[in-house]
Amino acid sequence: MKHFDITEWSDFARGVTDEGDRTAMNAHVASGCVSCRDTLNLVNRVLESARAHVSSEPPEDVVRCAKAISALLTPRRSGLSRLVARLVYDGLSDPVPAGLRAEDRVSPHGLYEAGPFSIAVRLEQERGASIATLVGQLTNREAPDRAMDEAPVLLMAGTDIIAHTIYNQFGEFQMDYPPSGSLRLCVALDHPAKRLEVLLKPLTPRARARKMPPFSHKQRSAREPKT
Numbered sequence: 001m002k003h004f005d006i007t008e009w010s011d012f013a014r015g016v017t018d019e020g021d022r023t024a025m026n027a028h029v030a031s032g033c034v035s036c037r038d039t040l041n042l043v044n045r046v047l048e049s050a051r052a053h054v055s056s057e058p059p060e061d062v063v064r065c066a067k068a069i070s071a072l073l074t075p076r077r078s079g080l081s082r083l084v085a086r087l088v089y090d091g092l093s094d095p096v097p098a099g100l101r102a103e104d105r106v107s108p109h110g111l112y113e114a115g116p117f118s119i120a121v122r123l124e125q126e127r128g129a130s131i132a133t134l135v136g137q138l139t140n141r142e143a144p145d146r147a148m149d150e151a152p153v154l155l156m157a158g159t160d161i162i163a164h165t166i167y168n169q170f171g172e173f174q175m176d177y178p179p180s181g182s183l184r185l186c187v188a189l190d191h192p193a194k195r196l197e198v199l200l201k202p203l204t205p206r207a208r209a210r211k212m213p214p215f216s217h218k219q220r221s222a223r224e225p226k227t
């Protein structure tokens with residue numbers, strides 16, 4: 001069975017494949033090829049987020065990002081080496097501002113480092129909300145003023161991509177996600193081509209809860225009237 005590569009699926013998703021190929025590709029997916037279907041799903045998601053970010057769609061960026069995401073997901077096959085960032089600072093040790101209880105602080109944040117790269121991450125979630133927001137910025141400390149090549153950032157839970165976006169020339173990115181236990185960020189780096197991994201677990205609510213004073217949750221729920 002002949003498979004189609006990510007460039008072909010990008011063309012397919014953008015509707016620029018010629019009729020004959022299109023029919024063959026439709027038939028191929030319909031015949032049950034899981035890997036091609038996954039590639040097509042991925043490309044569709046990249047296309048969706050590209051359309052959400054800009055009004056005029058940049059096709060070559062979509063293809064480049066789809067390829068970068070594919071490389072991120074299959075680092076061994078793509079020969080991408082892996083850099084695991086370590087947490088060098090977490091906001092948990094910050095003094096709590098006057099008038100705020102420790103458990104009211106809703107934006108855990110931290111700074112990670114790997115080689116010359118720093119990555120600042122802040123997690124924002126309103127109490128009770130089912131969606132949280134991750135705000136981050138990647139910096140190359142050896143060339144802090146150089147514009148970055150925009151590239152994808154994936155938020156993974158196990159092997160699932162639960163959110164993804166593209167960081168801009170300043171290394172900034174933001175994405176909404178459904179909170180989950182052990183999340184990690186996979187960031188594509190172009191120069192050198194690497195996959196930067198950031199484990200978010202130390203910043204997530206459960207890890208924070210262990211550092212909170214005992215019984216704080218119970219006290220609060222006892223005080224709050226049930227509605």
Ligand SMILES: [Zn+2]
Pocket residue numbers: 002003004028033034035036037
């Ligand atoms: Zn296939």
